[in-house]
Amino acid sequence: MTFTELVLLFISSIFVHNILLSRFLGCCPFMGVSSKLKTAQGMGAAVVFVIVLASLMTWLTYNYLLVPLHLEYLYTLSFILVIAALVQFVELALKKLNPVLYKSLGIFLPLITTNCAVLGVAVLNMNEGYGLAAALVNALGSSLGFLLAISLMAGIRERIEGNDGIPNSLRGLPMALITAGLMSIAFMGFTGIIK
Amino acid sequence: MSQSKFRIITNGILTDNPTFVQCIGLCPTLAVTTSVANGLGMGIAATFVLIASNMVISLLRKMVPDEVRIPIFIVVIAGFVTVIEFLMKGFAPELNKSLGIFIPLIVVNCIILARAEAFASKNGVFESALDGIGMGLGFTIALTFLGSIREIFGGGTWLGMPVISFEPAMLIVLAPGGFIILGCCMGAFRAIQARFRGIGATPAEAKTGCGCCAMAKFCNRDKDECEEAKA
Numbered sequence: 470m471t472f473t474e475l476v477l478l479f480i481s482s483i484f485v486h487n488i489l490l491s492r493f494l495g496c497c498p499f500m501g502v503s504s505k506l507k508t509a510q511g512m513g514a515a516v517v518f519v520i521v522l523a524s525l526m527t528w529l530t531y532n533y534l535l536v537p538l539h540l541e542y543l544y545t546l547s548f549i550l551v552i553a554a555l556v557q558f559v560e561l562a563l564k565k566l567n568p569v570l571y572k573s574l575g576i577f578l579p580l581i582t583t584n585c586a587v588l589g590v591a592v593l594n595m596n597e598g599y600g601l602a603a604a605l606v607n608a609l610g611s612s613l614g615f616l617l618a619i620s621l622m623a624g625i626r627e628r629i630e631g632n633d634g635i636p637n638s639l640r641g642l643p644m645a646l647i648t649a650g651l652m653s654i655a656f657m658g659f660t661g662i663i664k
Numbered sequence: 665m666s667q668s669k670f671r672i673i674t675n676g677i678l679t680d681n682p683t684f685v686q687c688i689g690l691c692p693t694l695a696v697t698t699s700v701a702n703g704l705g706m707g708i709a710a711t712f713v714l715i716a717s718n719m720v721i722s723l724l725r726k727m728v729p730d731e732v733r734i735p736i737f738i739v740v741i742a743g744f745v746t747v748i749e750f751l752m753k754g755f756a757p758e759l760n761k762s763l764g765i766f767i768p769l770i771v772v773n774c775i776i777l778a779r780a781e782a783f784a785s786k787n788g789v790f791e792s793a794l795d796g797i798g799m800g801l802g803f804t805i806a807l808t809f810l811g812s813i814r815e816i817f818g819g820g821t822w823l824g825m826p827v828i829s830f831e832p833a834m835l836i837v838l839a840p841g842g843f844i845i846l847g848c849c850m851g852a853f854r855a856i857q858a859r860f861r862g863i864g865a866t867p868a869e870a871k872t873g874c875g876c877c878a879m880a881k882f883c884n885r886d887k888d889e890c891e892e893a894k895a
Contacts, residue, residue: 491839493695497774500690545749545768546742553735585691585772592765638855639847642687646847653840 475606477663482610484659488586489618490652495586499619500645502577504630509623513616515577517609519559520590523552524608527591528601548591556582586615621652669794676798682775683806684853689775692766693807694842700823703811704804705759709752709767711800713744714776715793718784720744722792725785737780738771745770775803813845 470478488494495516502512527548535541560578563571581587590611594604625648629635635644680686683693689710696706720740728736749767752760760767770776779799784792815821818836820828835841 493691493839493842494769496690496694497688500687542746542750545745545771546739549738549742549771550735553738583772583774583777585769588772589765589769592768596765636851636855638858639851643847643851643854646843646850650840650843650847653843654835657838657840 470600470603475602478603479606479610481663482607483614483617484656485663486611487614487618487656488590488611489615490649490656492589494589495584495615498577498580498584499622499649500642502580503619503622503645504626506620506623506627509619510616511573512577512580513619515574515581516584516586516615517612518574519552519556519578519581520587520612520615521605521608522559523555523587524590524594524604525601526551526555528594528599528604531595544592544595548588552587552591553582586611618652618656622649625652669791672791672794673798673801676795676800676802677805678802680799681802681806682799683803683810684850686775686778687850688778689773689803690846692769692773693810694846696763696766697807697810697814697842697845698837699815699819700808700811701759702762703807703809705756706763706766707800707804707807709748709763710770710773710775710803711796712748713741713770714779714800714803715796716744716747717741717776718779718792718796719789721780721784722787722789728785733785734777734781737777737785741776741780742771775799810845810849813849814841 482488486492489496489499498512498516503509530547530551531541531544535544535547540547556578560571560575563575563578590608593611594607597603597607599607622645626645629644629648639647676682682688683690692706692710697703717737717740721737724736724740745768748770749760752763752767779795783795787795812822814836815823816827816832818832818834818838818841820826820832833841836845
């Protein structure tokens with residue numbers, strides 16, 4: 470891939486194919502931890518960190534372990550194990566090396582193992598047949614897209630919380646889903662910027 | 665079948681419906697309900713994995729040490745997901761293609777891990793299978809229902825048959841439609857629930873933060889910090 474293609478991939482993975490608003494990966498934390506801006510940013514930062522590391526590890530696992538052994542069909546099993554082990558390892562390392570960062574990101578790490586965004590990006594990289602550079606760029610772009618979308622969402626939810634105009638049965642999650650739908654319409658406007 | 669066994673099944677379909685009541689497994693729900701066939705296919709695939717993994721985990725429950733149970737559950741689930749992937753590639757290649765990466769992502773579907781942890785690891789094989797059937801049916805019904813709405817109003821067809829005469833709204837099949845239709849359906853479901861409980865009763869407040877997460881029950885690490893961050 471040329472440099473221009475990598476830049477285009479980066480931009481399109483943030484805006485055009487936003488991981489939350491157009492690919493629907495990682496919706497559980499998007500709905501679950503988006504009621505406060507600060508928490509949402511913490512979660513987003515943890516996701517960026519883990520997705521980039523996990524993409525590197527799963528790319529290496531796939532290309533240097535599964536392909537030479539002709540065990541490609543075991544990718545689901547091996548990816549989830551690699552991700553689970555990685556998350557545990559990152560948690561331990563952060564606790565030891567950087568307690569301040571651990572305090573702000575650590576609480577989100579256990580949640581991330583079963584976050585479909587992490588496994589989703591790893592599988593996407595594999596399906597698209599990306600090289601290492603492209604896989605990392607795609608991972609970084611997708612996870613920054615996650616951070617962007619969840620921060621915007623939390624900003625909006627902080628404002629609509631406690632609004633008496635919302636009917637009782639729509640409070641909380643249903644309203645958040647409708648808000649996400651409107652954000653998704655706005656993000657569709659980016660479709661034209663590439664190609 | 666005794667009353668209590670029957671209740672395990674209805675529990676998954678109505679009382680604890682994974683999509684509308686527990687609000688878990690949102691990603692596949694939003695992504696694959698663009699048509700009835702996709703919704704139904706995803707529901708059946710997840711049901712298969714749910715029943716099989718529930719039964720195996722229930723068989724293993726006395727042998728698995730408590731500390732490593734989550735990784736073991738995930739391996740069992742991933743094994744069955746690989747099996748269903750093979751089956752779909754062989755027997756339903758079209759469906760496999762349109763569901764795409766959401767088939768391998770059944771592994772991280774919170775419904776399956778949550779049932780393994782909350783039910784199968786504490787109950788017998790037969791009850792766990794019934795729970796799998798109930799939860800799977802609840803999920804399948806919800807996906808088929810959402811798929812029907814989106815296909816009828818967004819594409820003008822139902823299972824490929826043309827049903828409406830007016831111009832369908834494309835937006836409903838696209839990504840934003842997924843969020844908006846699910847939000848509206850969830851709201852309607854709650855309004856109906858509130859009506860049954862008696863007029864004036866407030867519907868159950870949506871769970872957010874840790875309460876929304878399927879891992880909440882067994883994510884015992886740093887729970888205080890987590891609550892603190894949430895508040």
